[in-house]
Each structure stands twice: as C-alpha cells, then as structure tokens.
Amino acid sequence: MTTPRKAADCENMDQVRVEIDRVDDAILDLVAERFSYVDRAWQLKKNTHEATVPWRIRQVIDRVEARAKERDLPPELAVALWRQMIGWFIQYEEEKLAKRGEPKD
Numbered sequence: 457m458t459t460p461r462k463a464a465d466c467e468n469m470d471q472v473r474v475e476i477d478r479v480d481d482a483i484l485d486l487v488a489e490r491f492s493y494v495d496r497a498w499q500l501k502k503n504t505h506e507a508t509v510p511w512r513i514r515q516v517i518d519r520v521e522a523r524a525k526e527r528d529l530p531p532e533l534a535v536a537l538w539r540q541m542i543g544w545f546i547q548y549e550e551e552k553l554a555k556r557g558e559p560k561d
C-alpha cells in the first residue's frame with residue numbers, strides 16, 4: 457500500500473483524486489460500521505415509536521458540531537451531513553420496527 461500524500465504535497469489533480477477516493481473508501485467503511493449499530497438499535501427497541509429519540513439526536517448533533525469546530529471543518533457541513541444520515545437511519549428503523557410489530561412480552 458502506498459503512503460497517503462498530504463493535500464499540500466499533491467502536485468496535480470490525479471494525485472488529489474487518488475487521495476479523495478482513498479478518503480471516500482474510509483468514510484464509507486465507517487458509515488457501514490455505524491449502520492451496523494443502527495441495525496442493532498432497532499432490534500433492542502421495544503416499541504415502533506422509539507425510532508426517533510430527540511434527546512439522543514440532539515446529543516449526537518452537538519458532539520459532531522463541537523468536533524467539527526475542533527477540526528476546522530465548517531460545522532454547518534458536519535451538521536447537515538449528520539442530519540441527513542440520521543434521518544435516513546430513523547426511517548430505516550421505523551420500517552424495520554413497523555414490519556416486526558410490537559414484541560409479545
């Protein structure tokens with residue numbers, strides 16, 4: 457495996473795009489890992505209305521916003537990405553919970 461090239465060391469667009477593809481692969485792997493926990497979350501929930509947990513959404517968004525600021529990433533970008541992702545995950549959980557129905561006990 458080749459050593460990643462720092463942004464400032466890229467001398468042409470091919471080099472930039474190689475690194476962007478590398479980072480995209482890493483992001484995708486992490487989103488897949490996050491998804492595996494969301495996929496477990498709905499199984500542990502008891503009721504169909506539990507897909508949306510406002511206090512937890514707030515907590516996740518606040519953490520991401522703070523971390524983005526620390527990393528000099530525009531916080532609006534991080535918040536928009538996470539809102540989109542969480543919205544998708546909530547819909548996924550809702551569909552899974554609705555299909556399963558209420559547990560017997």
Ligand SMILES: C=C(O[C@@H]1C=C(C(=O)O)C=C[C@H]1O)C(=O)O
Nearest residue numbers: 497507508509512513516542545
């Ligand atoms: C994963 C959960 O389910 C939902 C998805 C969340 C997320 O993707 O971070 C957060 C809150 C919930 O609305 C959870 O309850 O923590």
